[in-house]
Every structure is written in C-alpha cells, then in structure tokens.
Amino acid sequence: MVNKMNVLNVNEGQTTSVQEPEPKMKAKKVNVYYGNNHALKDIDLNINPNEVTALIGPSGCGKSTFLRCLNRMNDTIESCRVEGTILLDNQNINDKKIDVVQLRARIGMVFQKPNPFPKSIYDNIAYGPRIHGIANNRGDLDEIVHSSLKKAGLWKEVHDRLDASGTSLSGGQQQRLCIARTIAIEPEVILMDEPCSALDPIATAIIEELIEDLKSRYAIVIVTHSMQQAARISQKTAFFHLGKLMEHGDTATIFTNPTHEKTKDYITGRYG
Amino acid sequence: MTDIPENDVPLARVDWNSPEQSARLKKRYRTEKIFKSLAVLSLATAIAALMVVMVSIFTTGISGFTETRIELDVTLDANVVGDIANMSRPELETHIASINVNNILVRSLQAKFPDVTKRADVFALLRLFSVGAQSDIRKVILDDPTLVGQTVPISLLAGSDVDMLMKGNISREVEQADRKITDQQLAWVDQFNEEGKVEQGINWTFFTSGDSREPELAGIWSATVGSFLTLLVTFLISFPVGVGSAIYLEEFAPKNRFTDLIEININNLAAVPSIIFGLLGLAIFINFIELPRSAPLVGGLTLALMTLPTIIITARAAIKAVPPSIKEAAIGLGASHMQTVFHHVLPLSMPGILTGSIIGMAQALGETAPLLMIGMVAFIVDTPGGILEASTALPVQVYLWADSPERGFLEKTSAAIMVLLAFLIIMNGLAIWLRQKFEKKW
Numbered sequence: 001m002v003n004k005m006n007v008l009n010v011n012e013g014q015t016t017s018v019q020e021p022e023p024k025m026k027a028k029k030v031n032v033y034y035g036n037n038h039a040l041k042d043i044d045l046n047i048n049p050n051e052v053t054a055l056i057g058p059s060g061c062g063k064s065t066f067l068r069c070l071n072r073m074n075d076t077i078e079s080c081r082v083e084g085t086i087l088l089d090n091q092n093i094n095d096k097k098i099d100v101v102q103l104r105a106r107i108g109m110v111f112q113k114p115n116p117f118p119k120s121i122y123d124n125i126a127y128g129p130r131i132h133g134i135a136n137n138r139g140d141l142d143e144i145v146h147s148s149l150k151k152a153g154l155w156k157e158v159h160d161r162l163d164a165s166g167t168s169l170s171g172g173q174q175q176r177l178c179i180a181r182t183i184a185i186e187p188e189v190i191l192m193d194e195p196c197s198a199l200d201p202i203a204t205a206i207i208e209e210l211i212e213d214l215k216s217r218y219a220i221v222i223v224t225h226s227m228q229q230a231a232r233i234s235q236k237t238a239f240f241h242l243g244k245l246m247e248h249g250d251t252a253t254i255f256t257n258p259t260h261e262k263t264k265d266y267i268t269g270r271y272g
Numbered sequence: 273m274t275d276i277p278e279n280d281v282p283l284a285r286v287d288w289n290s291p292e293q294s295a296r297l298k299k300r301y302r303t304e305k306i307f308k309s310l311a312v313l314s315l316a317t318a319i320a321a322l323m324v325v326m327v328s329i330f331t332t333g334i335s336g337f338t339e340t341r342i343e344l345d346v347t348l349d350a351n352v353v354g355d356i357a358n359m360s361r362p363e364l365e366t367h368i369a370s371i372n373v374n375n376i377l378v379r380s381l382q383a384k385f386p387d388v389t390k391r392a393d394v395f396a397l398l399r400l401f402s403v404g405a406q407s408d409i410r411k412v413i414l415d416d417p418t419l420v421g422q423t424v425p426i427s428l429l430a431g432s433d434v435d436m437l438m439k440g441n442i443s444r445e446v447e448q449a450d451r452k453i454t455d456q457q458l459a460w461v462d463q464f465n466e467e468g469k470v471e472q473g474i475n476w477t478f479f480t481s482g483d484s485r486e487p488e489l490a491g492i493w494s495a496t497v498g499s500f501l502t503l504l505v506t507f508l509i510s511f512p513v514g515v516g517s518a519i520y521l522e523e524f525a526p527k528n529r530f531t532d533l534i535e536i537n538i539n540n541l542a543a544v545p546s547i548i549f550g551l552l553g554l555a556i557f558i559n560f561i562e563l564p565r566s567a568p569l570v571g572g573l574t575l576a577l578m579t580l581p582t583i584i585i586t587a588r589a590a591i592k593a594v595p596p597s598i599k600e601a602a603i604g605l606g607a608s609h610m611q612t613v614f615h616h617v618l619p620l621s622m623p624g625i626l627t628g629s630i631i632g633m634a635q636a637l638g639e640t641a642p643l644l645m646i647g648m649v650a651f652i653v654d655t656p657g658g659i660l661e662a663s664t665a666l667p668v669q670v671y672l673w674a675d676s677p678e679r680g681f682l683e684k685t686s687a688a689i690m691v692l693l694a695f696l697i698i699m700n701g702l703a704i705w706l707r708q709k710f711e712k713k714w
Contacts, residue, residue, distance in 0.1 A: 101606050103606075
C-alpha cells in the first residue's frame with residue numbers, strides 16, 4: 001500500500017498550509033438531474049484561489065457534470081436541471097439575475113478535445129477579447145494575443161505564423177492554444193475537463209507545467225482520469241463516486257491516507 | 273468445467289485449408305464479383321439513358337442555333353423610300369419603319385425572276401423569305417442612306433420552310449401535297465443555291481429576341497430575362513426565410529411535439545407536387561392579394577414557397593453538421609447563444625447552406641407547372657423590364673414551343689432545352705465549387 005503511494009510522487013510541501021484562504025467558489029447542496037436520472041447528489045465543495053483542485057472518480061461518476069455546473073455549461077443541455085447553490089465570491093451563480101454570458105467570461109473552460117476555431121491563431125485568441133470589448137484597438141489586441149500566447153508557452157512556436165489556421169497545429173499545441181484563448185479574457189477560475197486525455201506524454205508534461213504556472217493567478221479545477229496527474233499537479237482532490245462526493249481534502253492526505261474504503265480502492269487502481 | 277483437461281481444447285476451431293473453406297472463399301469472391309458487375313451494369317444503364325436524352329436533344333437542337341439566309345440584289349427604289357437625304361437620325365428611324373419594304377422586295381424578286389407574273393406565284397416567291405427579311409432591308413437603308421437608288425446585294429433571312437429544307441428536315445421525295453414547299457418553290461431555292469446565294473449562319477436572333485409566331489424569328493432572350501427576374505424574387509424571399517427558419521428550428525426552438533410537427537410538415541411540403549404550389553400562388557397572390565398576372569413577382573413568390581422546404585432541410589443539415597465542440601468553445605468563452613450562431617455556426621455551415629440553396633434554385637429554374645397556373649404561359653414577345661411586367665420563363669418557353677405545330681419550332685425547343693441545361697450545369701457547378709472552396713476541415 002505504502003509503496004504504491006510513493007510511486008504517485010505526491011507533492012506534499014505545498015499542501016500542508018494551516019490557514020485556509022477564503023474559497024473562490026463554494027458549492028452547497030448541488031443536485032443535478034438529467035431527466036429522471038439523479039446525476040449529482042448533495043455536493044458540497046469549496047474551490048480555493050491559487051490552487052489546483054482535481055476531481056477524480058470512475059467514468060460516469062458525475063465529475064464532469066459538476067465541473068460544467070461551475071460555469072453553467074449544463075444550461076445548454078435541455079434535459080438537465082441543476083439545484084442548489086454555487087457561490088462565486090459569495091454570489092450565487094444559479095441566481096436568475098446573474099448574466100450567464102458574463103459568468104462564463106469570469107470562469108473559463110478548457111475542453112477534453114482541443115477545439116480551436118477553424119480560424120487563424122490570432123483570431124482564436126482575439127475572439128474573446130473582441131466580443132467582451134476588452135481590447136479597444138488593434139494595439140491592445142496585439143498585446144493580449146502576445147501575452148496570452150506567452151503565458152500558454154506557445155509564443156515561441158507560433159509567433160511567426162499567427163495567420164495560420166488554429167487547426168493546423170499539433171494536438172498539444174492546439175490544447176495550449178485553447179488555454180491561451182481562455183486566459184486571454186482574464187478569467188478568475190479556469191475549469192479543465194480532462195485537458196490531457198487526447199495528448200501524448202510529452203504534450204501532457206508541457207500542459208501540466210503550464211497549469212503549475214497558471215495556478216499563481218487563477219483558481220483551477222481539473223477533471224482527470226490519471227491518478228498520477230492529480231497527485232502531481234493538484235493541491236486539493238475530490239473523489240466522486242456514483243454522483244456522490246465521497247471524500248475531499250488535501251491531495252497529500254487523500255493519496256496517502258484516504259478515509260473512505262472506495263477512495264482507497266480507486267486510487268490504488270483496484271477499482272474503476 | 274474442471275474435468276476437461278487443458279490439452280483437449282482445440283487450438284484452432286477452423287481448418288483454414290480445408291476444401292469447405294476454400295469453397296466458401298470461392299463463393300464469397302463470386303458473390304462480390306456478381307454484385308460489382310450488377311453495380312457497373314446499373315451505372316451503365318443510367319449513363320446510357322442520359323446519353324440517349326442528351327444526344328437526341330443535341331442532334332435536334334444544334335441546328336436551332338443556325339439560320340438560313342438568301343442573298344438577293346435589292347433595288348432600293350428612291351420613289352418608295354422617299355427623300356431621306358436631310359433627315360436626322362430619329363426622323364430617319366420613324367420614316368424607315370413606315371416605308372413599304374414589301375414593295376421593294378417584290379420588285380427586286382420580279383427583277384430576278386421576270387417570268388413570274390401571276391399574283392399567286394409572286395406570293396409563293398415572297399414566302400421563301402421571312403418577314404424578318406423586311407427588317408434586313410430596313411437595316412441596310414438605316415446604316416447607309418446613301419445606298420438609296422442603287423441596287424445592292426442584301427443577305428435576307430429565309431423563311432422557316434426554306435430553312436427546314438436546307439437543314440434537311442423537309443424531304444424532296446415526299447409528294448408535293450404533303451410538303452410545305454411546292455415544286456416551284458423548290459426550283460427557285462435550287463436556283464439560288466446553284467448561284468451560291470444561300471448560306472447558313474449563326475442565329476443571333478435566337479439569343480436576342482423574344483417569342484414569335486415565326487420559328488425563324490423566335491428567340492429566348494425575353495424568357496431568359498423572365499427566368500432571371502423570377503429566380504431573383506425566389507432567392508430574395510426563400511433564402512433569408514429558409515435560412516432563418518433553419519437556424520431557429522436547429523438552434524433555438526425547444527424540442528417538443530409542436531416542433532416535431534413542424535419538421536414533419538416541412539419534409540412533407542418538399543414532396544408536394546409543384547402544381548399544387550401553382551394553385552396556391554394563383555389563389556393567394558393573384559386572386560386574393562391581386563398582384564398582376566404573368567408577372568415574375570408572382571412566379572418568384574410561388575417558386576419561393578416551393579423552394580423553401582428544400583432550403584430549410586439542407587440548411588438544417590448543414591447547421592447540424594457543425595461540430596458541437598466549436599459551439600462549446602464559443603459558449604465557454606462567454607459568447608452568447610446568438611453570437612455563437614452568427615460568429616461560428618453560420619459561417620461554418622454556409623457552404624452547405626449555399627449548396628442547398630443553389631440546388632433549390634436550379635430546381636426552381638426548371639419548374640414549369642406552377643408557372644402555368646399563374647399565367648406565365650402567355651405568348652409574350654417583349655422583354656420584361658421589371659418584376660411586375662408580364663413575362664414568361666425558359667421552361668415555359670420550351671413547353672410553348674414544344675406545343676407548336678411548325679416544324680421549325682422543333683429545333684427551337686431542343687435549342688432552348690440546351691440553353692436551360694447549360695444554365696443548370698453552371699448553377700450546379702457553382703454549388704460544387706462553393707462547397708469545395710469554402711469547406712473548412714478540422
């Protein structure tokens with residue numbers, strides 16, 4: 001048991017802070033239904049700023065559904081019904097008064113499959129700032145594109161072909177382009193839905209490094225199927241099982257000393 | 273389970289080299305071969321049928337693009353033409369339109385054939401030429417008024433019967449009573465022919481004039497303009513309405529029984545016989561709204577109704593084909609539903625939408641039945657100047673000519689079909705080109 005934990009290479013030093021910061025997002029009693037299917041049951045979870053929160057669990061456990069609740073992406077699914085409270089800076093995002101378009105600008109999302117627009121690299125990144133009126137002139141826009149690509153670690157590779165189509169890049173580059181596109185509108189929280197599952201190990205390593213960098217500026221929530229990845233990059237881990245949040249807490253604690261039997265089984269690979 | 277020893281389990285259940293297997297293999301190859309040859313056969317049948325139609329239209333129609341002219345020494349008698357020396361151009365035009373060109377022609381013919389004196393024979397001689405020959409003479413005078421008083425060789429448009437004779441569509445073997453041309457006329461034509469005065473040329477009239485009672489003067493220009501105006505109205509109505517409906521149904525409409533019902537009805541409408549749309553147009557646009565009969569506006573509106581289902585169905589398919597990941601990307605960036613549709617979904621589906629619309633337009637271009645119902649089948653010579661003027665359309669022109677008894681209209685019919693086919697090929701080619709040019713790959 002203990003041997004296996006060592007393999008997971010838990011980054012313990014960063015997770016043992018005593019003082020918990022004020023959470024960026026708080027989910028309280030969140031229930032989600034797809035038609036008659038009760039997909040998420042009474043989820044309570046806090047998401048801290050400047051931390052990576054990993055959502056883990058077997059397929060179909062509801063972790064992606066929960067992630068999509070956080071920026072109300074589930075609104076686009078007709079049969080989906082969300083109950084409960086999700087606070088962003090103490091404001092309920094499920095409130096009718098909240099403008100969902102602005103909310104999604106504040107909470108960015110990176111998807112499982114890289115999905116750049118079939119436009120130029122420049123236009124991919126400039127799209128968000130344009131529709132939100134963040135940049136008023138070409139100079140500002142150039143600056144945003146430049147800095148976003150730099151932050152996403154893509155500048156060196158594409159600076160001489162910003163006019164090339166975003167779809168002409170490799171899979172890993174496309175995913176970094178999507179991250180650059182997301183941070184171009186300066187969100188407060190970034191949601192990542194298995195961002196590395198379609199990528200090779202080298203591209204995955206680059207993205208993980210990038211997440212490590214981005215952590216200093218944003219609250220990051222990442223859904224992942226890779227235990228190693230969760231252990232490597234996250235400070236908090238939440239384990240979902242059959243629509244329930246079984247256990248959550250510091251990554252180090254979850255991986256070394258899980259309280260729940262199911263969690264233990266899952267992270268050791270005996271189940272799921 | 274446990275009492276079966278492990279080494280009793282056969283390693284391979286099938287002996288791939290057994291005669292049964294090779295027979296099975298042979299059978300499979302045979303079936304594949306038969307299927308392949310059947311497929312080739314059906315394709316060959318389709319191509320052969322198409323070729324028969326094309327060849328038949330082409331062989332009949334190609335002569336519709338040529339005309340026969342007979343050169344005659346015409347004496348431009350100053351007494352008949354009158355004093356035109358000091359006339360201004362507009363005055364000249366009105367004057368020349370009023371002079372008795374028939375007289376000039378008859379005298380010139382009598383000069384060539386002095387022995388033809390009987391009134392009936394003169395008429396028979398005159399009938400070798402088209403009424404269009406008078407225009408030829410008028411044009412010569414107008415172009416160079418100084419020729420008046422002289423005798424000049426003028427190439428005159430031959431009548432349809434002579435034209436048919438020269439193109440071999442009237443047989444000399446047939447009894448005179450069953451022939452459109454008398455033996456006497458035959459002799460005259462032969463005389464012209466021997467003198468090398470009969471010639472074939474490109475029939476520009478066919479492309480520049482409207483319908484006529486005389487086959488040799490009939491053209492497709494006014495029908496083409498009518499078709500163009502009709503299609504313009506059709507496109508302006510059906511494209512925005514169709515694309516708008518498709519966007520709403522695909523992106524915004526709630527999925528419930530009512531929208532299901534709408535979808536079924538749209539699919540049904542696409543299969544409704546076009547003449548029903550004609551009746552609808554007649555009842556609504558002409559009888560109820562009282563728009564002018566035979567007008568491209570009414571034809572366009574009626575065809576728009578007919579084209580709408582096609583455009584809606586193809587546009588919906590094109591919109592549906594846009595990957596959801598692109599929509600999610602836009603929504604995830606904080607684009608509103610509307611921005612997502614107009615910035616991403618619509619541009620990506622536009623090639624498909626345009627292709628569908630052009631194919632719908634091509635269908636509308638070839639549509640005849642609804643236009644018959646709303647009166648675009650009238651005999652209209654003038655080129656329509658606007659969407660409210662009476663006009664006809666290309667397929668209706670084909671229908672009208674196909675209905676005419678004169679032999680000369682047969683080749684005109686085929687020639688008009690060729691022009692119509694050319695337009696259809698151009699439109700469908702445009703659709704393919706658009707699709708290949710703007711199709712994005714990811």
